Amino acid sequence: MIDFMTYLDDSYGDQKREIAYRTRYVYEALKNEEVSLKSKWTIQDILNIEKYRQALSVQKRTALHHFVQYLLVRYNLQTDIEEFRILEVIEDIPKDFQDITKKYLEFLRSYRKLKHWTRFQLAYSLKYFFSHIDNNYDIIDVRQVTKDHILNYIHYLLSNNSQRNTYTRFRELSSFFNWTKRFKLTFNNPCKGIEVDYGHKITQCLDEEKQRELVKRWFSDQANLQEAVIGILGLIYGCSSEEIRNIKLGNFKEKELVLPGRPIPIKLPEKVLQLINRYLLWRDEICKGANNDYFLVSKISYKKNCPVSDNTFRNLLKETGLSPRDLRSTRIQDIAFTGNLKLLEGLGLSHEGMKPYIRLAAPVLLMEHNDE
Incomplete structure (x- = not known):
């Protein structure tokens, strides 16, 4: 004790x-x-x-x-308990499909080095699919799964889930069947040729006047420092709420901020560094000596050494009437209208994530090109 x-x-x-x-x-x-x-x-x-x-x-x-x-x-025992929880999910999968699920997840662990939480999510995704197959069809082997079965499953997902969740489940399923085909466990990938839309809804961009007003507010001496650091990271550097919530003190390297998933570090000018240092002084008073690795803290999270909750995070921007998504989307759209895809990659966006913004900017970019 x-x-x-x-x-x-x-x-x-x-x-x-x-x-x-x-x-x-x-x-x-x-x-x-x-x-x-x-x-x-x-x-x-x-x-x-x-x-x-x-x-x-x-x-x-x-x-x-x-x-x-x-x-x-x-x-x-941390690793052991994590692996045990994955096995618990696998045990809920119909027996005919348990062995192949175990082999797939073991491949992802051993060769792809995927973290346990990703494999845990994939186990759940396969559990839903194989339970659907087992409940609706007389199928006992993955080689019997056809394109029609996949299409019916997508229809089932759409009736019970969001478009984005359906897209994610389908991508996970397609990766699984790519693996089975690669190792000759199935003859083909039944997901091939099926397109599921990501369903990305683009938030309206803030105009330049509103952006200048917000930046002035956040750099003022009277600024709410939590709101200010979130706002600057979101609006100027296009950080997502997930990125900001999970920033740790160790991510700051001299005059740079290193974020996982971004190919290059964020260079911080002197004015932003001064704001961050003001926030860190306030943070030290809140933490009262508690050991907390995370940059952003609340009166609850600092005790547990964990990220602030989603609700707390959203409430920190409440006075502005904006959400973290509004800020990030504004930055991404501003970059998209330059046509520079490398800058979008610098924000950590995948090619799939870029598509909605490029589609939005394409007519404007085309007109500018024709004017030239």
Whole structure:
């Protein structure tokens, strides 16, 4: 329990009352025969705690969640528990398709080096597909799946999911069948020749006057510093909400910001660096010595060393009447109208992600070309 208290101390800083409460709740839980204290903990023991804590109050459930996280770190079980959760999803897949799903996910782990959360999502995607096939057709082998089965599945997805979710599921399924064809597990890819639209809706671009007004607001001495750093990163550098939420202090390298997924770092001018330094001073006062790796923090997230929640993030821009998507979309559209695809790639956009913006800009670019 002393090691657990030290772990909590690293997470909560000077929040001694929080540490005391969580330690007490865990100690009370460990008196229960189902989750009694052990000299060495296994995956099954941790799963028992997870099951036991579901019926408890929010405070006790949270305390045991921290205890589970401590055990995973203490006994190096993080990878094991992640792989176990993937296997749990595979076990829910109809038996005729479990082996091939395991082989595919193992290939992605061993050769493609995909992270566990990506493979976990793919396991769920294949589970939905194979359950649909099993429930509606007399099929026991992936070699029996035809283009008509795929089309019917897409129709089923569209009736229950968004266009974008359907597109994602289809792409995942097409990648799976590309793999089966490559390793001669099927004769062809039944997804070949089928087109599913991404369904990307482009947000209206902010005009130049509105952009200048926002920049002036965010660089003023009276600016809300959280709103200001989000606004500048979104409007000037086209950062998505996901990118901003997951920026860590370690991503800042001297006068650059290095973001995963972007081919080149963002160079930060002196004026932006001054704003970021003002925010960091404010951030230090909020964190009160707690160990938090993330650049953007809230009164809740700083205790847990995790990104701020989606709701908190959106609310930080509430006074502007804008969403993070409005800011990023404005920047992307401004670049798209230059016709420079390399700049769009610099924002981390894939060719698929560029298409809607290029289609939007194409008539204007064509007219400018004809005028020349």
